[in-house]
Amino acid sequence: MILGNRSKKSADRRQVDVLVIGGGVTGAGVGFGLAKKGVRVCVIDDTPVVDRASRSNMGLIWVQSKALGIPEYMRWGFNSSRHFPGLIAELEETSGIHIPYNPTGGLIPCVGEEEYGRRAEYIEGLRKEAGDFGYNGTMISRSELEKLLPKISFGDKVCGAAWCEEDGFLEPLKMMFAMRKAMVNLGGTFLPECRAHTIRREGSGYLVTTSRGEIACDKLVLAGGLSNRQLGAWFDLKVPVTPDRAQDLLTERVTDNVLPIPILGLTQTPGGTIMVGYKHEYVGTDTGFTPEAVSSEGRWAVSVWPDLAKLRVIRCWSCLRVMPVDGLPIYDTVPGHDNVFVFNCHSAVTLSGIHVATLPDYVLGNGLPEDGKIFSLSRFTKTGAK
Numbered sequence: 177m178i179l180g181n182r183s184k185k186s187a188d189r190r191q192v193d194v195l196v197i198g199g200g201v202t203g204a205g206v207g208f209g210l211a212k213k214g215v216r217v218c219v220i221d222d223t224p225v226v227d228r229a230s231r232s233n234m235g236l237i238w239v240q241s242k243a244l245g246i247p248e249y250m251r252w253g254f255n256s257s258r259h260f261p262g263l264i265a266e267l268e269e270t271s272g273i274h275i276p277y278n279p280t281g282g283l284i285p286c287v288g289e290e291e292y293g294r295r296a297e298y299i300e301g302l303r304k305e306a307g308d309f310g311y312n313g314t315m316i317s318r319s320e321l322e323k324l325l326p327k328i329s330f331g332d333k334v335c336g337a338a339w340c341e342e343d344g345f346l347e348p349l350k351m352m353f354a355m356r357k358a359m360v361n362l363g364g365t366f367l368p369e370c371r372a373h374t375i376r377r378e379g380s381g382y383l384v385t386t387s388r389g390e391i392a393c394d395k396l397v398l399a400g401g402l403s404n405r406q407l408g409a410w411f412d413l414k415v416p417v418t419p420d421r422a423q424d425l426l427t428e429r430v431t432d433n434v435l436p437i438p439i440l441g442l443t444q445t446p447g448g449t450i451m452v453g454y455k456h457e458y459v460g461t462d463t464g465f466t467p468e469a470v471s472s473e474g475r476w477a478v479s480v481w482p483d484l485a486k487l488r489v490i491r492c493w494s495c496l497r498v499m500p501v502d503g504l505p506i507y508d509t510v511p512g513h514d515n516v517f518v519f520n521c522h523s524a525v526t527l528s529g530i531h532v533a534t535l536p537d538y539v540l541g542n543g544l545p546e547d548g549k550i551f552s553l554s555r556f557t558k559t560g561a562k
């Protein structure tokens with residue numbers, strides 16, 4: 177099914193202002209933002225694969241732990257979170273898709289005094305770095321934690337938590353589908369099952385051959401997640417992004433809404449299942465599954481919430497995060513190609529608020545806000561990545 181019709185099409189060739197390769201949460205958000213500005217935009221997306229990050233994430237809006245030593249990233253995250261009420265309302269209205277969105281706050285429970293002390297130090301560091309911007313997170317005691325989640329009997333060693341009211345969670349697939357649909361309703365085009373094969377310059381723009389014909393564009397956005405490494409190769413650019421394997425487990429449904437506030441690594445999905453997963457493994461593109469990893473995650477989850485052990489695990493799987501090698505987002509143009517943009521990041525659900533608000537303007541030549549400027553490729557130059 178092809179949604180939308182504003183790309184000019186003759187035979188199997190289309191012409192658009194901006195072509196976005198990749199319709200995950202990053203590309204779909206940029207496409208939506210461009211369509212809002214009246215740009216003739218087309219987003220193409222390869223055949224869906226379950227282990228793509230946009231289809232396998234936890235849907236957290238998570239800003240409290242971004243990131244000691246990089247105040248720009250902290251502000252970027254908090255500012256993104258603040259865009260969500262408006263973004264969700266706009267997406268729901270334009271797409272007609274309801275997006276379960278819960279700005280509930282978020283918790284990182286601490287198992288043992290030592291962990292509590294380390295977390296408190298981290299939070300204090302963030303508070304100092306935030307300066308006048310203010311850091312809206314704090315440490316809470318076990319009794320305060322119990323008041324926030326009264327239906328959970330916490331493990332004996334849980335002595336408190338880090339708490340931030342600007343965290344939350346949403347249904348990430350609904351948001352991605354809403355972004356695509358809203359873009360189309362605003363006149364953009366979304367081509368599913370459409371893989372970009374080759375890219376070359378044509379006049380002052382670019383010609384992309386795809387599994388659904390040729391698409392010519394003035395500007396090109398590479399938002400293919402880990403595939404940006406292959407897409408970047410058309411420009412001799414080594415995109416410094418790497419697969420980061422997650423292994424998750426899912427329990428049977430709990431009818432009660434026991435976990436209305438998400439815990440980092442432990443959330444209740446809108447369907448009632450409990451999802452557990454926090455490991456980061458750097459094993460290339462291996463999406464193998466190791467029982468040891470999942471059982472250690474399970475042990476941690478039970479140490480936080482012992483009653484979890486009574487639930488049956490119904491599914492385990494592994495998938496790949498899209499991880500820039502220093503963990504920070506990448507927003508830049510390709511060297512020598514001012515009209516080709518490369519966007520990569522972890523936490524793209526969280527960052528959707530600020531992505532929709534800023535990246536379309538960047539593509540249109542209006543630059544990035546001050547905090548966004550540190551996320552250029554030039555920071556990798558010393559390591560030879562560019």
Ligand SMILES: Cc1cc2nc3c(=O)[nH]c(=O)nc-3n(C[C@H](O)[C@H](O)[C@H](O)COP(=O)(O)OP(=O)(O)OC[C@H]3O[C@@H](n4cnc5c(N)ncnc54)[C@H](O)[C@@H]3O)c2cc1C
Pocket residue numbers: 197198199200201202203220221222223224225228229230231232233234235236237238370371372373399400401402403404422424453495496497498519520521522523524525526527
């Ligand atoms: C287990 C897990 C949990 C996570 N939890 C969270 C969370 O709670 N909160 C949060 O903010 N983030 C979370 N993330 C991270 C978040 O999911 C990712 O940052 C985000 O999905 C990246 O989106 P993307 O669109 O950049 O990349 P992708 O999701 O990889 O999407 C890229 C898209 O490009 C398409 N594509 C690639 N190559 C081509 C081509 N040649 N032609 C056409 N299309 C192409 C693909 O089909 C794909 O749909 C999590 C990730 C994982 C794996």
